[in-house]
Amino acid sequence: MAYRLCKNLGDSIRVPQLVISKLPQLEDDWLRVALMVISTGETDPARLAHSLRLKSPEKAREALLFWKGAGLLESCDDSGSSTGDLANASKVRSHMTTPEVTAAARNDPAIAALVQESQRLMGGVITQSDTNILVSLYVADGLPVDFILLGVAHFVSLGKRSARYIERALLGWQAEGIDTLEAAERHLKLLTLRSEREAEVARLFHLTDSKFTKAEQRLIASWYEEFSYDESMISEAIAYAGEKQSVRYVNGILRTWYSKGYRTVRDVIKDGALTTQNIQPTNPSAKSVLGKGPRRAPVFKQTGGK
Template identity: 30%
Template sequence: MAHLSFTPIDSQFTTPVPDSFITDKMLSASATMIKVYLYVLYAYQKKLEDFTFASVAEKLDILESDVLKALQYWDEKDLLTLVHDPSSDNWSVLFASHASVPPKGQEPLPDREASASVQGADSKIIRVEQKPTYSPEEMACYKNDPKIAHLFEESQKILGGPVSSANLSTLFSFYDYYRLPCDVILYMLSYCASNGHRELRYIEKVAQDWSDHGIKTVDQAKDHVATFTKWRPILRALHESRLEPTDEQLIYFRRFLEEYQMPMELVLNAAERTYDNVGRANLNYMDSILKNWYSQGIRTLKAVEAEDARFQNSRQSGRKTASAGSLNNFKSSFDDQDLDLLKKQALDRTFDERSQS
């Protein structure tokens, strides 16, 4: 049997690769996945500048979406950590120590230490200029995948009609860019459609939110929906059409229910008053109502009605007092001589009218 021998080379022109990648992870990965990992690892170690999804895709002659898909694949395999910043749409690739698989007989680090190793790892920012677009030719190719064909077919049924080419591209991005499984996408479409939202522009916002929350199964999606379902009556009372509250609204809603410990019926009443009086969802105005009730110890609708009645009575009493004061002032402005003069003038007019007749 022939034996192989190795000649040492200058490490300046080499890129170290983790043993676990070669002996384990690489074996079940596709050629595209392997190319992306090796090139990104090379770019990271050589500190390449202007490193983007587009530059990787161009270098490897693949789609930008394939780059993202490969990085997410290696993230799941624990060879790197991919972090998305929605505010800037940047992605960070974190490489932990190459000694991710300990030598034989050596125990792995405890979880706390392993976590610290990852947190202390260097990172590489990958800028994403924009969400990938898909040509008709690419979409025709993707439709050959039975699960994608099923996704498109079922989506048209849920959305109530044919889906345009542009919308099919958006729909495919839920799977390819936002990394939502097909069954989660179909559940999301049904969820949005059942609440009167069939526009893919709106549904895409939901897709991004679910992707940011790491939703990978239908059960996770149901739990996520259930978490926000309790806020929907407040949104309706404020005449908001959205299915889930914004981060700012969520802060206020939790304050009403948890800090002020207000029953939901009072929160809804305050929301209705806010819209009736202001004409929009003014959270500061709504907060002032509930904060006032909280300070007065009001916790029931009956107590609210009693406070409303007391307020109305005090207003009416104030008006009567003000009216009486005005009349007294009016009377006191005339002396007896003035009243006698007015009576004489009225009597003279009456006499003149009768004389003329």
């Protein structure tokens, strides 16, 4: 028996060639979801599952992820603007499921590359849970693969091999606007520089290591990055602090000097912040620390052979 198309008496939609090319590998649910999305624009998993009588919204999510990987869909935020991630899926679930990862990987070779390189960096096969977390960062959160891998390499070098730890750190970077490879590389260079500066400050304080608290690290970073002070200014402030040699106390001195316009040790001395030489008060008052307390006693030269 032969067949032919009936005369189309109803509405029609144009099906992208992309969908036609994927027909040999499609599951029924994925094709139904694609046709519904093309026809109505609906992308909510729960409503798609209800309209198409799917077993669960999970089936709709798998289909959406497949079509996102295939290039038929791009996700958007609540306002409808494109974001490059699967916003709806990430809001419903904190991490992708294994079927979702499998579906997304079928049409996106970057996912396989991400998993394989992560395994190499972590020194062996990673768990499915860790795989789901890392792939979620790429698919659901929109982070580039090279960005994620740079983060994995960095944190593994610090002994942090937990995918959840890496996830929190990278999402923290993203929240700060660090969401490209170039931005991440600049950020890591800054972290390295800060670590070197903390070691320098530890040496000036005569500490055996540079393990400062997070609050102290922020203060130390501000000395260099906000005040633009160098080792000589920090050393001067430490000496001026006397017995009160703590990061917070020295920060008070430096912040006061900065507000007064002191940019170098010469400025501090020139403006009368230091009035004598070679003498350190044993317990300087707050006023003398931030103002004009003596630090050096004058040097007298003998004259007339006396």
